[in-house]
Amino acid sequence: MPGRSDVRRRLAVTLAGFGALTFAVCLLAPLVGSTSIHFSRVFDRSIPFADNVDAQVFFVARLPRVVAAAVVGAGLALSGVVFQALLRNPLASPDTLGVAAGASLGAMLALTAHADFTLLGVSVVPLTSFAGSVGSLAIVFALSLARRRGTSSTVLLLGGIAIAALLNAAGRFIQYLADVTETFRTVQWLMGSLDVGSYAPILASLVPFGIACIGFVTLPRVLDLISLGEEAAEARGVDVVRTERIALVSASLSTGAAVSLGGPVLFIGIIVPHMVRLIVGADHRLVLPASALFGASFLIVCDLIARTIIAPVEMPVGIITAIIGGPFFLWLLFRGR
Amino acid sequence: MLLDARGLSFAYRRGAQVLDDVSLSVPRGSIVGLIGPNGSGKTTLIRLLNGTLSPARGSVALDGVPLATLSRRDLARRIAVVSQETHVTFDFTALEIVLMGRYAHLGAFALEGPDDVSIARKALSATGTTALEGRQFATLSGGEKQRVVIASALAQASDILLLDEPTTALDVGFQFEIASLLARLNRDRGTTMVVSTHDLNLAATLCTELVLIKAGRVLAQGATGDVLTAANIRRLYGVDADVTFHPRAGHLTVVPLARTE
Numbered sequence: 271m272p273g274r275s276d277v278r279r280r281l282a283v284t285l286a287g288f289g290a291l292t293f294a295v296c297l298l299a300p301l302v303g304s305t306s307i308h309f310s311r312v313f314d315r316s317i318p319f320a321d322n323v324d325a326q327v328f329f330v331a332r333l334p335r336v337v338a339a340a341v342v343g344a345g346l347a348l349s350g351v352v353f354q355a356l357l358r359n360p361l362a363s364p365d366t367l368g369v370a371a372g373a374s375l376g377a378m379l380a381l382t383a384h385a386d387f388t389l390l391g392v393s394v395v396p397l398t399s400f401a402g403s404v405g406s407l408a409i410v411f412a413l414s415l416a417r418r419r420g421t422s423s424t425v426l427l428l429g430g431i432a433i434a435a436l437l438n439a440a441g442r443f444i445q446y447l448a449d450v451t452e453t454f455r456t457v458q459w460l461m462g463s464l465d466v467g468s469y470a471p472i473l474a475s476l477v478p479f480g481i482a483c484i485g486f487v488t489l490p491r492v493l494d495l496i497s498l499g500e501e502a503a504e505a506r507g508v509d510v511v512r513t514e515r516i517a518l519v520s521a522s523l524s525t526g527a528a529v530s531l532g533g534p535v536l537f538i539g540i541i542v543p544h545m546v547r548l549i550v551g552a553d554h555r556l557v558l559p560a561s562a563l564f565g566a567s568f569l570i571v572c573d574l575i576a577r578t579i580i581a582p583v584e585m586p587v588g589i590i591t592a593i594i595g596g597p598f599f600l601w602l603l604f605r606g607r
Numbered sequence: 608m609l610l611d612a613r614g615l616s617f618a619y620r621r622g623a624q625v626l627d628d629v630s631l632s633v634p635r636g637s638i639v640g641l642i643g644p645n646g647s648g649k650t651t652l653i654r655l656l657n658g659t660l661s662p663a664r665g666s667v668a669l670d671g672v673p674l675a676t677l678s679r680r681d682l683a684r685r686i687a688v689v690s691q692e693t694h695v696t697f698d699f700t701a702l703e704i705v706l707m708g709r710y711a712h713l714g715a716f717a718l719e720g721p722d723d724v725s726i727a728r729k730a731l732s733a734t735g736t737t738a739l740e741g742r743q744f745a746t747l748s749g750g751e752k753q754r755v756v757i758a759s760a761l762a763q764a765s766d767i768l769l770l771d772e773p774t775t776a777l778d779v780g781f782q783f784e785i786a787s788l789l790a791r792l793n794r795d796r797g798t799t800m801v802v803s804t805h806d807l808n809l810a811a812t813l814c815t816e817l818v819l820i821k822a823g824r825v826l827a828q829g830a831t832g833d834v835l836t837a838a839n840i841r842r843l844y845g846v847d848a849d850v851t852f853h854p855r856a857g858h859l860t861v862v863p864l865a866r867t868e
Contacts, residue, residue, distance in 0.1 A: 354696075494699075495710055506687075507679050547698070551703075
């Protein structure tokens with residue numbers, strides 16, 4: 271296979287391809303909607319912004335939503351890649367590790383308690399869900415420290431599933447005690463929504479997401495080596511303990527940022543990395559950036575479907591991702607080697 | 608001494624001593640065999656020798672420098688390890704697995720260039736796996752996997768190779784192939800090796816020195832011809848065996864006869 275060995279060229283092609291896809295999707299998605307607008311008018315500098323309805327729809331009504339979808343999609347996909355590589359298990363994801371459940375519990379507590387204040391322009395629900403996701407990952411992190419004493423990554427994954435079940439049970443109990451309006455709001459939040467309204471919550475989520483990205487940048491090659499096993503990675507020169515710390519902290523910040531912004535959008539964290547691996551191969555230097563770009567594009571398109579398919583009524587985006595993700599997940603489980 | 612271990616003791620759990628006061632010296636250019644029953648501590652000793660585990664007592668020195676003072680990357684440039692089995696999670700090709708051996712020379716950010724690919728291809732060629740270059744590692748047979756993993760260790764370009772039961776999963780044909788590959792590497796590249804094995808005849812062919820380990824302690828050590836005796840095999844495994852020089856093979860051979868205990 272010529273070219274297969276040339277990682278520099280493959281990286282350039284991958285970045286160019288997925289980058290172009292993401293750019294095109296970001297530009298085209300805001301053009302579609304109940305009010306039809308024209309590309310040429312949106313970017314027409316001769317009309318003042320205050321009079322340019324097309325530009326207002328594009329930049330004020332629709333673009334925040336597209337940018338939010340990009341951040342949530344990229345954040346979940348990146349954490350999915352990192353969890354799968356770190357636990358050496360293709361089924362690991364923010365969903366299966368209890369991170370999404372922690373975020374949901376946090377949000378539910380705020381919604382049910384009618385906590386209604388804002389901190390630096392960010393309302394309380396994103397803050398509590400961020401705390402919930404980071405909190406549940408702290409438990410996973412503690413479990414991974416236990417792994418140093420001989421627990422396997424399978425045990426860690428099962429531990430994550432157990433924590434997810436516990437947190438979900440706590441969430442259901444709160445819902446059971448809550449009244450109908452609160453339950454409706456909670457359910458709506460749980461299905462995921464990218465209707466962020468303005469750029470403020472996006473900017474807030476970019477702080478933890480940005481910190482996470484600094485961590486992610488150091489990871490691709492060491493994740494390749496860790497998929498050979500911890501001992502094999504150490505023998506080849508990887509500081510495994512340090513890598514695990516950076517990876518878990520980055521992935522939890524990234525998940526927290528994504529879930530607090532868009533709700534626990536299902537399946538992105540698990541299917542996007544696998545779709546990308548089918549296209550670019552296993553090398554994480556390609557998989558990690560490509561997953562960020564593809565996760566962003568994928569969620570933008572899913573959200574586009576969600577807000578147009580039964581317009582004027584809007585579907586929760588989590589339903590669309592689950593409808594696409596569920597069958598894909600089953601195919602992944604049952605495909606022959 | 609290239610690699611020198613003094614008074615190593617280790618326990619994974621309190622009270623369950625795996626190694627107790629083990630000392631061994633690995634001279635440059637030698638092939639040292641670690642022989643002992645299952646659970647005697649051979650794998651743990653290999654982990655201590657490459658610094659992936661730290662001993663509770665004692666120390667390991669590489670060219671007189673304690674391992675504890677060297678970084679993981681510095682160590683990986685000097686010592687490569689071939690473990691018993693390698694499971695790979697994702698669909699990496701054989702060449703990609705071999706290129707991972709270059710990490711210690713490149714670090715986390717450098718992308719491997721033509722030089723690294725040429726080193727990797729030489730390693731594939733040395734292990735007779737050139738034809739497998741583009742194959743998914745997970746689809747290879749046990750013998751093919753083991754040879755690709757050895758190629759990955761060769762790409763690491765270290766002067767010491769530690770091998771943990773490299774032939775256990777292999778049929779007799781591949782056992783011969785691996786043994787002759789290791790002998791060739793030792794002869795042509797001067798690679799120093801420590802090999803743990805259950806195959807006494809492999810040890811007799813390959814190793815210049817043997818360390819016999821039972822229940823975490825050294826039972827005997829020295830030149831292969833001096834240590835590989837019927838008496839030692841009885842003490843080590845509780846097996847009565849004939850140890851004779853085989854004129855056609857050109858080395859000692861061990862024929863196990865009966866269990867004595």
